[in-house]
Amino acid sequence: MPNFALGLSSLRANQFALNVVANNIANAGTEGYHRRNVHFQQLRANEYGEFRIGTGVSINYIERVRDQVTEASLTNVISDLSNVDQLLQVERQVEVTLLSGNNSINSELDQFFGEVSRLTSSPDEPAQRTAVIETGQRLAGVIRTAATQLDQLRNAVQFQIQEEITALNQDMATLNEINIEIRSFTARRADPNTELDQRDALLNRIAESVGITRNDHVGGELNLMIGNASIQQANHASEFHLSETETGELVVLLDDSDRATDLGSGRLAALLEVYNSTIPKYQEKLDTIAGELIRNVDQVHATGIGTAGSFQSLLGSRVVDQSDIPLDDAGPVFPIASGELTISIVQPDGKRRTEIITIDPTVDSLDDVAARLSAIPNLRAEVEAEYSQLRIFAEAGYKFDFTGNVQTEPDLTAFSGTSVPTFAGQYTGPVNETLSFEIEGTGDVGISDDLFLNVYSESGTLKQQINIGQGYEAGTPLDIGDGIEIQLSRGTVADGDAFSSRVTANPDETGILAALGLNSFFQGVNATTIDVSNEVQSNSARLAMGKTGDPADTNNLFNVIDLEQYKGMPGNLTFTQYINEINVEIGFEINTNVSLSTSLSSLKLRLEQDRDSYSGVDLNEEIVYLQQFQKSYEAATRVIQAADQILDDLFSILR
Known part of the structure; x- marks a missing residue:
């Protein structure tokens, strides 16, 4: 008797194979779809005496064509590229903030010092003084604007971090649902290929946000790590939370853990880096x-x-x-450093005296x-x-300032003569010191012979000896060096008379002003x-x-x-050099990440091509399979028709 089941098994198997090929063709453009291959197996043979004859064919399994190494590498590259591109995006915004063309900090700084320089040529012009003040305001305004923009950028990044975590938690919930479906299909010995495709696509989307390490097992089980955290595939999805440390940094916590999760790579890791490190670094430099x-x-x-x-x-x-x-x-x-602060007291008669306090x-x-x-x-x-x-x-009636101008009249407590020494000028020496003066000879200023004024440095070194006797006109200024002049009025002086005067190069050694x-x-x-x-x-x-x-x-x-x-x-840099160094630094970081992004993009493209060449649908190849299974289907039909004809002939003979 002809075996209809044998032809029918071939008919069913090839019809199934045709459906698989048709599904491949239909999903040729579907993102994340992996080509399916049908694997046949022969049914157990029947024994007829010493002969064994097969009973047909059945579907063994449907293979989801996938290169695990290539796809794992692609997932890692997706994460790294997303990380670099996010860093690059924020770094470019920082660069724009610090380098705003003609209104850059460097440009305004140059204009400020330029206006101060021009004021030295026309100090009595109120308009030029106003110009200095206005350029100072513009310089301060540019700095404030840059600081505000960096602060706004950091706030925007914080908002983006929260949005990223929200989206990540939604994807983690979806991943958990897909894993449950995969386990359910696997338990029923049904293939979860569609769900596996969905999971791969979802994992690549998650990889854009965080760094992923995955290990796929036969049967659809997945071991997954995000950064340094192991993700449990359970009935409840893992959930990430944003937290702030005592130092103001943002960290991501997983589930109930109080330890920060190292996300490894991805967009979220980049956002945390720019929030916690990159933007604060440039804010600190700006400050x-x-x-x-x-x-x-x-x-x-x-x-x-x-x-x-x-x-x-x-x-x-x-x-x-x-x-x-x-x-x-x-x-x-x-x-504030240790040192002296010099205060000048201006008396009602215009005379100055010098006072010093130590801090x-x-x-x-x-x-x-x-x-x-x-x-x-x-x-x-x-x-x-x-x-x-x-x-x-x-x-x-009194006034004060911190100019350090010379005291008009010295302390004459130890001076017995009637002549009064007075000082004028502005000290140009390099250091603060107390000059000592001693009279050599006795007599009348401007009249007596061999009458001198000896000037000593603070260390006791004789700086110069000045004639104040015959040949000197009383009241005439005498240059004692470093921009200081002394004059002695008419009157007497005695040998050994002495006085001192403080001269000030730096009125505030402490920085307290x-x-x-x-x-x-x-x-x-x-x-x-x-x-x-x-x-x-x-x-x-x-x-x-x-x-x-x-x-x-x-x-x-x-x-x-x-x-x-x-x-x-x-x-040890000037203001301009330091600002230029900042510009070079951010420019170097951008150029480095541009190069890295280009390399990673090329690698991602190559891996996608490798994946698609192995797992993607080739329509020409599918047409060949379609024709192959169609002919097998037609042949199986002919087998059934032949068996039917044999039965008809047999029944005709029996009738």
């Missing part, structure tokens, strides 16, 4: 620029005066945390400094209790708060161009100009 600019310009400005002259009162614009603890512990915005920030508090200032005759200081700001007052914001050009303490002080903005006569208040005095301006070449920035 360094602003802080050093404020400190150095204010230190110079504080030791000068404008055409408005010396001060009746001053209020510091900067504060400390507490006024009754050592300054080092009170959190001054700028460092040791490891011991002295702001209250101590105020007490020492108050101990100076005709001066009073107090600390504003609410904000710990220092305020200094002069008595009615800038730290407390006394007579400052800038206000604020960092890139976010920097601006030209309100007093200078509202009154250009407060612009401290010189040391005397004379409109033609520009000595202090040259000290400001010198700051352009001052190598006080990190790395």
Whole structure:
């Protein structure tokens, strides 16, 4: 008897194979689809005496064509490329923030020093003083704008991190559902190929966000690690949470763990890096620029005066945390060193006297400094209790400043003659010192023979001997070097009469004037708060161009100009060099990541091509299979028809 089942098995198997091929053709353009191959197996043979005849064919399994090594490599590259591209995107935004063409910090800094230089040529022009103030405002504005943009960028990154975690948790929930379906199909011995395709595509999407290490097992089981964390394939999906450390950094936690998860790579890892490291690094550099600019310009400005002259009162614009603890512990915005602070008291008759206080920030508090200032005759200081700001007052008719100008008349306690020595000029020497003067000879100034004034340095070295006897006209200024002149009035002097005078190169050895914001050009303490002080903005006569208040005095301006070449920035660099170094650094990082992104993109493309050449659908190849299975199907039909004809013939004979 012919066996219909044998032909029918072939018919069914080839019909099934045709459906698989048709499904391949239908999904030729489906992203993540892996080509299916049908594997046949012959059925157990029947025994007819000494012969064994097969009973047909069945489907053994449907193979999902996949190269595990290639796809694992592709997943890793997707993660790395996503990481680099995200870093590159933020770094370019940082670069735009710090390099804004003609309005860049470097450009405005050059204009500021340029306007200060031009003011030295026309110091009596109010318009030029205003130009200096306006360029200072523009410089401060550019720095503030950059700081604001960096802060906004960091806030945007934080929001993006939260959105990324939300999307990641949704994908993790979907992954868990797919894994459950795969286990269910596998348990029923049904192939989960469609779900495996979905899982591969989903894992590549997750890899864009975080670094993935995967290990696939036969039967669809998956061991998965994200960064350094093992993901449990359970009934409940793993979930990530955002947390902030005590230092203000953002970290990602997994499920109930309190330990930060190292995400390895991916977009989320890049966002955490730029939030915790990259942006704060450039914010710190910007604050360094602003802080050093404020400190150095204010230190110079504080030791000068404008055409408005010396001060009746001053209020510091900067504060400390507490006024009754050592300054080092009170959190001054700028460092304060041990040393001397020189205060010039201007008397009602215009004469100057020099007062000095010593400050040791490891011991002295702001209250101590105020007490020492108050101990100076005709001066009073107090600390504003609410904000710990220092305020200094002069008595009615008196004024003060920190110019360090020479004392008009020395202390003549040990001087027995009737002639009065007076000083004038501006000291140009390199160091602070006390000069000593001693009379050699006795007689009348400008009349007696062999009458001299000996000038000694602080170390006791004779600097020069000056004739003040016959040949000297009393009251005529005598040059004693370093910009200082002395004159002696008519009168007598005695051999051995002596006096001394303090000459000041640096009125503030401590830096306390800038730290407390006394007579400052800038206000604020960092890139976010920097601006030209309100007093200078509202009154250009407060612009401290010189040391005397004379409109033609520009000595202090040259000290400001010198700051352009001052190598006080990190790395012993000038302001311009430091800013250029920042620009080079961010440019180097961008170029490095551009090259890396290009390489990774090329590698990703090659791996995708390798994957598609192995797992993708080749329509020409599928047409060949289609024809093959179609012919097998037709042949199986012919077998059944032949068997049917044999039966008809047999029944005809029997009838």
